[in-house]
Amino acid sequence: MKSRLYAGVATLALMAAGASAQDLVVAPGTDGFNWDSFEAFAAAHDFSGQTISISGPWTGLDATNFRNVLAYFESSTGATVNYSGSESFEQDIVIAVQANSAPNLAVFPQPGLASDLAALGALSPLGEDSANWMVENYAAGQSWVDLGSYAGPDGADDFFGFFYKVDVKSLVWYSPDQFDEAGYDIPETLEDLKALSQQIVDDGGTPWCIGLGSGAATGWPATDWVEDMMLRLHAPEIYDQWVTNELPFNSAEVVEAIEMYGTFVRSEGWAQGGPEASATTDFRDSPAGLFQIPPACYMHKQASFIPTFFPDGSVYGEDYDFFYFPASSERDLGNPVLGAGTLFAITNDSPAARGLIEFFKTPIAHEVWMAQSGFLTPHSGVNLDVFSTDALRAMNQILLDATTFRFDASDIMPGEIGTGAFWTGMVDFTTQGNAQAAADAIQSRWDAMR
Numbered sequence: 001m002k003s004r005l006y007a008g009v010a011t012l013a014l015m016a017a018g019a020s021a022q023d024l025v026v027a028p029g030t031d032g033f034n035w036d037s038f039e040a041f042a043a044a045h046d047f048s049g050q051t052i053s054i055s056g057p058w059t060g061l062d063a064t065n066f067r068n069v070l071a072y073f074e075s076s077t078g079a080t081v082n083y084s085g086s087e088s089f090e091q092d093i094v095i096a097v098q099a100n101s102a103p104n105l106a107v108f109p110q111p112g113l114a115s116d117l118a119a120l121g122a123l124s125p126l127g128e129d130s131a132n133w134m135v136e137n138y139a140a141g142q143s144w145v146d147l148g149s150y151a152g153p154d155g156a157d158d159f160f161g162f163f164y165k166v167d168v169k170s171l172v173w174y175s176p177d178q179f180d181e182a183g184y185d186i187p188e189t190l191e192d193l194k195a196l197s198q199q200i201v202d203d204g205g206t207p208w209c210i211g212l213g214s215g216a217a218t219g220w221p222a223t224d225w226v227e228d229m230m231l232r233l234h235a236p237e238i239y240d241q242w243v244t245n246e247l248p249f250n251s252a253e254v255v256e257a258i259e260m261y262g263t264f265v266r267s268e269g270w271a272q273g274g275p276e277a278s279a280t281t282d283f284r285d286s287p288a289g290l291f292q293i294p295p296a297c298y299m300h301k302q303a304s305f306i307p308t309f310f311p312d313g314s315v316y317g318e319d320y321d322f323f324y325f326p327a328s329s330e331r332d333l334g335n336p337v338l339g340a341g342t343l344f345a346i347t348n349d350s351p352a353a354r355g356l357i358e359f360f361k362t363p364i365a366h367e368v369w370m371a372q373s374g375f376l377t378p379h380s381g382v383n384l385d386v387f388s389t390d391a392l393r394a395m396n397q398i399l400l401d402a403t404t405f406r407f408d409a410s411d412i413m414p415g416e417i418g419t420g421a422f423w424t425g426m427v428d429f430t431t432q433g434n435a436q437a438a439a440d441a442i443q444s445r446w447d448a449m450r
Contacts, residue, residue, distance in 0.1 A: 023071060023075070024068075024071055024072060024075065025068045025071075025368065025371070025372065026367075026368055026371055032383055032385050032386050033363075033364060033367050033368075033371075033383065033386055034362070034363035034364050034367060034381070034382070034383060035364065037362035037363045037364050037381075038072065038076060038362065038364040040362075041076060041358070041359060041362050041364075042076035042077070045076065045077045045355050045358070045359075046077060046078060047077040047078055047079035047351070047352040047355055048077070048078030048079070049078065049079075050078075050079045050080070050350070050351070050352040051079065051080045051081070051082065051352075052079060052080070052081045052082070052104045052105065052350070052352050052353055052356055053081075053082050053084070053103035053104050053105075053348070054081065054082065054083045054084070054103055054104065054105045054106070054107065054356075055083075055084050055085075055086065055089060055092060055093055055096070055103045055105075055106050055107070056083065056084075056085055056086075056089055056106065056107025056108075056342070057085065057086065057087070057089040057090075057107060057109045057342070058083075058085045058107065058342075059085040059086070059087060061373065061374065062085075062374060063083065063085040065369050065372045065373065065374065065375070066083060066369070067083055068368060068369075068372065069365060069368045069369050070083060072359075072364060072365070072368060073355075073356060073359045073365075076359075077352070077355060077359075079352050079355070081356070084103070089106075089107075089109070090109075090113055093106050093108075093113070093117075093347070094113075094117075096347075097117060097120070097122045097347065102122065102347040102348045103347060103348060104346065104347065104348045104349075104350055104352070104353040104356075105344050105345065105346055105347060105348075105353055105356065105357075106344070106345055106347045107342050107343070107344055108161065108342065108343050108344075108345060109340075109342050110340075110407075110411050110412060111147055111148070111150075111161060111343065111407060111412055112411070112412045114148075114150065114160060114161050114343060114345050115150040115151075117345075117347070118150035118151065118152055118158070118160045118345075119150065119151055119152065119153060120153065121152065121153040122347060123150075123152075123160045123345045123346060123347060124160075124345075124346040124347075124349040125152070125158035125159060125160055126148075126158075126159050126160060126161075126162060126345075126346070126357060127159065128159070130159060130162065130357065130361075131145045131148075131149070131159040133361055134148075134159075134162070134163075137361070137379060137380055137381060138163075138378040138379060138380065139378045139380055139399060139400045139401070139402050139405075140337070140378065140402045140403055140404050140405040141378075143236070143402075143404055143405040143406065144163050144378065144405065145159060146240075147161065147163065147343070147405075147406075147407055148160060148161030148162060148163060148343055149161075160345050160346075161343035161344070161345050162343060162344045162345070162357055162360060163341050163342070163343045163344075163378070164341075164342060164343070164344055164360050164365075164366075164377070165341060165342045165369070165375055165376070165377070166339055166340070166341035166342075166376045166377060166378060166399060166405075167303060167304055167305070167339050167340045167341060167376065168303065168304050168337060168338075168339045168376060168395050168398055168399055169224050169227075169228070169302075169303040169304070169337075169338045169339050169340070169408065170228055170324060170325040170336070170337045170338045170339070170398070171301070171302065171303065171304060171322045171323070171324070171325060171395070171398070172193075172299050172300070172301050172322060172323050172324075172325050173287060173290065173299070173300045173301075173302060173306060173307075173320055173321070173322045174290065174298060174299050174300070174320070174321060174322070174323070175290050175291065175295060175298070175319065175320055175321075176317070176318070176320075176321045177318075177319075178290070178294075178295045178298060179298070182200075182203065182205070182298070184196060184199070184200070184298070186323045187323075187326055188326055189326050189327065189328060189329040190232055190326050190327060190328040190329070191328065191329055191330065192326065193325075193326055194263065197264065197267070197270055197299075198267075198270075200298055201267075201268075201269040201270060205294075205295065205297075205298060206269060206270070206271070206272050206289070206295075206296060206297045206298070207270055207271075207297065207298050207299055208264055208265070208270055208271045208272065208297055208298075208299055208300070208301075209271070209272045209286045209287055209288070209289040209290065209296065209297035209299070209300045210264070210265050210271045210272070210278040210281070210286060210300075210301070211278060211281035211282055211283040211284075211285060211286025211287075212278060212279050212280075212281070212283065212426070212427060212430060213279075213280055213281055213282035213283060213285075214282065214283050217419070217423065218279075218423065218427060219422070219423030219424055219425075219426045219427040220283075220410065220419075220423055221283050221302065222261065222265075222423075222426035222427070222429075222430060223408075223409070223410040223418075223422050223423065223426055224301070224302075224303070224338065224408065225261040225264070225265075225301065225426075226254075226257050226258055226261050226426065227239075227338050227406070227408060227409045227410070228301075228325055228336075228338050229256075229257035229258075229260040229261055230242060230253070230254070230257045230409070231333070231336035231337075231338060231404065231406055232260075232327050232328045232331065232333065232336060233253070233256055233257055233260060233328065233331055233333075234253050234256075234257070234331075234333075235333065236333075236336065236404045236406060238253055239406055239409070240406075242254055242409065243409045243412055243413060245413075245446050248443050248446075249417075249439050249442045249443040249446060250436065250439035250440045250442070250443040251439075254439055255435045255436055255439050258426075258429055258435040258438065258439060259435045261426075261429075262429065262430075262433060262435060265278050265430055266430070266433055271297075272286075272289050272296055272297045275430050275431055275433070276431055278430055279427050279430045279431050283302070284309040285309075286300065287300040287302065287306060287309065287310065288311070290320065291310070291311050291314070291319065291320075301325060303339075304376070304395055307320065307391070316389065316390060316391040317390060317391075322391075322394070322395075324337075324398045324401075333404070334403030334404055335401055335402055335403045335404070336402065336403065336404040336405070336406065337398060337399060337402035337404070337405050337406075338405075338406055338408065339399075339405060339406075339407070339408070340407060340408050340411060341407070344356075344357065344360065363379060363381045363382045363383070366379045366382050367382050367383060367386045370382065370384075370386050370387050370388070370392070370396075371386045371387070371388055372388060373388050373389075373392075374392075375392070376392065376395055376396050376399055377396065377399070378399050378400065378402070378405065380400060384396060384397065410422050410423070414446075414449065416445065416449060417442065417445060417446055417449075420445070421441065421442045421445040421446070422442055425438040425439070425441055425442045426438065428441070
């Protein structure tokens with residue numbers, strides 16, 4: 001049964017002194033939520049009188065939604081939790097660590113900084129039990145453990161980062177009405193996607209709207225294409241080696257992925273306006289062709305945030321929909337998903353801080369945010385019915401169906417590469433078409449950093 005959110009009367013008594021049912025955005029006992037996990041957690045944890053400090057990047061609505069989740073931890077344990085969000089979190093947490101004034105927990109938007117701090121001894125390992133829990137309870141669980149495991153000051157790897165709140169990038173957006181009218185089916189494999197693209201051209205249409213423009217960050221949408229291609233053409237271990245440059249950027253595997261992106265952006269008639277237009281069109285404007293009649297393009301590859309830039313009044317399921325950017329049937333690499341996300345790490349250890357990590361293992365800690373907005377989770381024990389929108393529910397199913405998850409490579413490569421040479425190199429390739437030359441230039445920049 002679809003949940004009745006914000007119910008007026010709680011049917012489950014709170015387990016400890018703290019917030020009342022009226023202070024909680026979803027009243028305990030509301031249908032559809034895993035209240036058993038809340039009861040069991042509350043019965044096992046008492047942190048009365050203890051205070052936890054958390055710093056992270058969430059501000060605005062995200063910060064409000066997160067504090068609403070924390071209210072359940074406070075109500076069930078008696079603890080007080082203070083969250084401080086900042087748009088300059090990355091700088092703030094480094095300063096706090098250096099000043100020996102770190103919060104109990106930090107929310108990292110990228111694994112790279114967490115890895116750096118782990119190497120300095122600024123993070124506390126979460127333990128093998130937590131790593132095993134993640135393998136067993138998160139879809140593609142080993143992927144998440146790998147993303148949260150870093151070398152400590154002694155050089156030995158430990159599990160430091162608990163992922164919570166994830167974004168999905170492996171999405172293709174389209175107009176269901178336009179697809180239906182043209183008689184096109186949702187492609188189930190990468191090979192089907194290429195065949196559909198050519199069919200649209202043969203029918204006189206344009207399959208793709210692509211835009212790489214983003215001011216000083218122009219080129220980043222193409223890096224997402226290449227990253228998704230790496231996961232569809234090569235094993236995840238190859239992807240990992242590429243991210244660290246153990247596999248050179250100009251290797252045959254990476255060049256193949258760049259060329260596969262080129263199939264979509266440079267094949268005659270496949271991209272609206274051709275490669276030159278794709279390289280200069282702002283990414284926020286590029287999906288507009290989906291909504292024209294007749295459509296100026298039929299498909300647009302972009303992450304879960306792109307509906308923000310759709311025409312006002314656009315309705316999911318009517319004006320637009322999305323499907324999983326399909327895997328290759330020829331390479332047999334399962335269902336890889338590219339994305340991003342935030343991870344929690346302990347920066348000032350305490351029993352209550354570890355208790356909060358335990359709380360994040362409960363379905364209720366995920367479902368409360370799911371019932372609000374802007375939240376996806378790989379937790380396999382949640383009830384998808386509590387999502388606030390059908391779109392979020394469908395995106396989360398893609399996440400749960402993933403056999404492999406990998407973080408956006410450009411976000412974890414050194415900044416000079418991931419947010420520099422990789423961006424510009426993909427613009428050069430888009431307009432000029434020489435994948436080997438673009439890859440050689442990026443590798444040369446990497447070599448110069450050594």
